[in-house]
Amino acid sequence: MCGIFGCILKEGNAAPLIHSSLKRLEYRGYDSVGIATISDGKIFMKKDQGKIDEVHKILNLDDLPGNLGIGHTRWATHGAPLKVNSHPHTDCTGEIMVVHNGIVENFMELKAELQNLGHTFVSKTDTEVIPHLIEETLKNNPKLSFVSAIQESIKRLEGSYALAIISSRDPDKIICARNESPLVLGINGKGVFCASDIPAFLPITNKAVMINNGELVILTAQGYEIKKISDSTPITREPITIEWTAEMAVKQGYPHFMIKEIHEQPETLRNTLRMQDHYLDLLTTFLDRANEVFLVACGTSYHACLAASYMFSKLAFLPTYPVYASEFVEQHGKSVNIDSTILAVSQSGETADTLAAVTCAQQRAATILGLTNVIGSTLTRISRVYIGTQAGPEIGVAATKTFTSQLSVLAQLALKLSKKRGKISQDEMDCLEENLKKMPEDVETIVRTQEEKIKQIAHKYKDSKVFFYLGRGISTATAYEGRLKLMEIAYIPSIAFPAGESKHGPISLVENGFPVVFICPRDDSHKTLIGNIMEMKARGAHIISVIEEGDEEIKALSEEYIEVPKGIPSVLSPIPFVVPLQLLAYYTALEKGLDPDMPRNLAKSVTVK
C-alpha cells in the first residue's frame, strides 16, 4: 500500500515534518522508509529498511537540509523489504527522486527497454523505471521542461500510481501525479503538502484538495496547479475543510478498520488482479508438475484453501488437499515427501501452525509455495516461490479484504493451470476471465446496494442464540467463512456445514425462528439447495439467503434476502458472496455493542502453536 508525503515550506527545514508525517502514515506499511530533500539546488537523501523509528535512530532522518522534500514509508510489493528497494528511487544521474505508491504493471517491458538504452537499475522494484524513464525523455528532448518530461513519461505507465517527484534540475517544485492510488494536497499559510492520505498532514492543516485519477499537480512555495495528464487542460479546485479528528482520519472517516477494509475490497481486488503474470506462471508451473498438492492454512486462510480446492478441481482437473495447518504434521507429516507440493496461504506469513506445517514438509524435501499479504514475512523467506496478495496492511483482527484477495489469486492460478492443461473451452475461459475482471465492480455494487438492508437484518437477528450457515459445493467455503466472521466478532455461536449434511444430524437443532443463512449462487447445485431450504423451512427456520439478483424462486422462500449481481460463475462466487456475510457480522457486532476491531481473546497474528 505504501505512504507518500511531500512538502514545500515557506520557512524551515522540511525533513522533520516529512518524518513526523510519515509516522502518521505508518499504518500503510513500514518495511522501509526514505526521505529526499533539496537545498541550494542539491539533492540529499536518506533511506533504509525497517520501521521509521528504527531507521531514524540510526540515520537521524531529521538531519537533512532544505525546505522542500519527499518521503515514503513502504509496504513491499515488488522486491523484498531491503534498503536497495526502499524509496526514493533515482535515475542514473541521481538528479531525479521519485516516491511511488501503486503498481506499474508494465515495468518489466519498460525496464528491458531502458536497460537496452544503457540505464543501470539497482533495485527489484517497479518504481525504479519511473526516474529512468524521465531521464530518458529529457535526454531525447533536451528542450522539454522537467514537468513536461514527467507528463510524457507517465503517459507510458500502465497500472496504478500516486507519485511525488523532485529534481535538482527544477529544484523549487514537487510534481505529483495520480492514477488509482490515493493522493491529496494540504494547504496552509506555512506551505503546501502532498500525501497518500489526510492523516499525514491533519495536525498541520485541515484544508485539503483531493486529486483525481489522470491528474498532474505542480507544487511550489506559492501554491498548487492541477492539470490533466492527457492534454494539460488546467483544473481549478478549491480546498475543502476536513472535519475529522486524527483518529477518524486514519480510518478515513469509518468508525472501525473492519468496515473500512470491507469497503476497500474493490480497490484491493483491483490491485490483486494486476498481479504480474510472471509470478502466476511460475507458481502454475510448480502446481502443474506436482504429484500431490496440499493447501495448508489456518482460519480464514484455510477457507480460501477450501474454496481453491474446488477451483483447481473444476477448472484444471487438479486434485488438491486443503488441510488445517495445525493438523498437517499429525495427518501428513510422515507421508509428505519430495514429490509433494505445499501451497501455504497466510495473510500474515507468520502464523505458527502454518510455519510448523511448512517446516515439516520442507524437512521432507517437499516443494514450498507461499501466498501471503506480507512480503518479507517468514513464509516468503522459506517458500521456493511466493506471491503477495496486494491487499495492503489489514488492521482489523477479522480478515476481510485479504480473504477476497487470496481468493482472487487462487482463482487466477486455477485459470492459468486450466489454460496450460487445456481443460476448458476458450468461451468458458473468456467468460471466467471477464467475470474475474469485473469482480471489483460487483463487490462495489453489493456494498452500495445491500449495506442498509444488511444493517436491518443484523438488527432483527442480533439476539439469536445460534446461526446456521449452509451452502453446497464451493459455497461451503463461503458458509464456513461467514460463520467464522459472525462468531469471532459478534460472539454468536454458529455452525456451518455443507447443506447436504444437515439432514444427517444438525437439523435436529432447528426450531421456530432459527436463523439459517443459505449461500445460493445459481450453479448446478441450485435445485438441490432449494430442497435443503425447504427442509429447513418445514421445521420453522427463518431463511436468510444470499442470492443472485432476480432469483425469484429462493426469494419467495426467504424471510430475508441479500442480492449480488447476476451471472457470477460458481467457481468465482465466494468472492462476491462473502461480502454480505462480512457486513452481516460487522453490523451484528455493532448491534450488540461490541468492538469489531478488537474481538476478545484474538490476535491479528497467531505466533504460538
Ligand code: F6R
Ligand atoms: C479470522 C482470522 C483468522 C486468520 C488465521 C490465520 O478472521 O483472521 O482466522 O485467518 O489466524 O492467519 P494468517 O492468514 O495470517 O495465517
